[in-house]
Amino acid sequence: MLLDFDTSLLNYGAITFSQYGSNQSVIKVQFTMDSLSLFFALAAAFSAYFLWFYLLARDLSGPKLWPFVGSLPDLIKNRNRFHDWIAANLRATGGSATYQTCIIPFPFLARKEGFYTVTCHPKNIEHILRIRFDNYPKGPKWQTAFHDLLGQGIFNSDGETWLMQRKTAALEFTTRTLRQAMARWVNRTIKNRLWCILNKAAKENISVDLQELLLRLTFDNICGLTFGKDPETLSPELPENPFAIAFDTATEATMHRILYPGIIWRTQKILSIGAEKRLKKSLQVVENYMNDAVAARKENPSDDLLSRFMKKLDADGNPIPIHVLQRIALNFVLAGRDTSSVALSWFFWLVMNHPHVEDKIVKEISTVLKETRGDDQQKWVDEALDFDEADRLVYLKAALAETLRLYPSVPQDFKYAVSDDILPDGTFIPAGSTVTYSIYSVGRMKTIWGEDCMEFKPERWLSVQGDRFEPPKDGYKFVAFNAGPRTCLGKDLAYLQMKSVAAAVLLRYRLSLVPGHLVEQKMSLTLFLKNGLHVFLQPRKLQTPEVATKA
């Protein structure tokens, strides 16, 4: 039995062994077959991918495109000089000034999600901003990202919703009373606060971060203009203001939504973590502040934008609901807050580096003030400019426009292509893709602004006699204030504000950069100076215009 058992065991073992052996070879054969087919499948997939990639890359003219990661490596490498990198890419295309690139090079996604057409060609920009305006809205990505902060306000809407607000706002922005209100807010801030801070710094020979002061000044001005309440963030002690901080935090968190893939912020929002957590908290503060502002204006209307919108009726003849009024007001605050302060910061930096331009500006202001206020120079610096005086400063306006040509506050803007289109230079735009126009590059192309395009030359904005401000005949060569139906509504107010501040500073002080201070661009949707603008101030000895002419 035992033997039998053993034999059977042996047999069993032998049978099992031989079966195992044959199974193994079957598995081996099968494995070899499987790996072969896997190999062939992969090889076929890779070949198909690389053929597809070759065909995609062949049509694209931008920076080097890599399989699977597209132009991301170059983008990451150049993240600290993003605008100059785009300008260099555009220059490399020769006269066409347009290129296309892809950051998600995968079939079905490439032509929509990760596909960018970048241009600075004036004819293309005109096509996008005016001729085919309806085909290039802000689009779903932008609107979704900004929705929590700006709702359906003018800055963040398209179609009928945008048009209704645009019409109403455009009427208000042309009124003289709004200009007067702006002049009043600006002059008050200059006289009561900016001069105090600068005088103290000059007297004690301590440096100031001019950009920080200007950001506070324009924030106060735009709040005054929008809801009639100046939060006085520009004060000698530079106080922290909860609304200003909350608004900054909310804007920054919203920028993250634009700059990083949607999946990141959506997940953060669901989990209420990171930037999304900060956004939620700060929106609450903003909301409370706006509630108070609306309630105050309801009780006591004034000439601010909020009071003006409160008097309007919507399409059905009803007053505009409070939550909509709040969003409308917030849109104006966002549109008008940092743009003029960063432009002024670059302006002061350029002027410091171009003393002959500085001399001409001071001479022009002195000439106008001598005529309007007489020979007593004390009177020139006692009060900020009134807006008739500001209107006469042609050379100063040219210097500001020249600053915006080289350092536009909004360096690039994005549009979404609703349907397939062809740009005037022949570039095909696939539906659902993004079109970026680089405002920064427009001003830095020899083909557009000539051989001397990199030089700071306010004279290029003057008539032959030098007595009139003359913008380029082709309006799409200068798009710092946008162009077409969505042109900046605050352009004239911004020039008024910038002229007043520029004159208020330059007439009293000479500026010099703090030794070793590094002036660099911050890579953001607004062209801030990354490290601020740290300057010393020396009181200026004014000359009468005649003496200045002889010198």
Ligand code: HEM
């Ligand atoms: C140097 C200062 C300024 C610059 C460079 C500037 C530039 C721009 C640009 C590029 C746009 C288009 C943005 C886009 O559609 O994505 C814009 C729109 C707008 N700006 Fe300005 N801006 C300045 C000052 C102001 C000020 C002070 C105000 C308000 C008082 C203002 C109000 C607006 C409004 C309401 C829009 C939206 C127009 C629309 O979508 O129909 N801006 N601005």
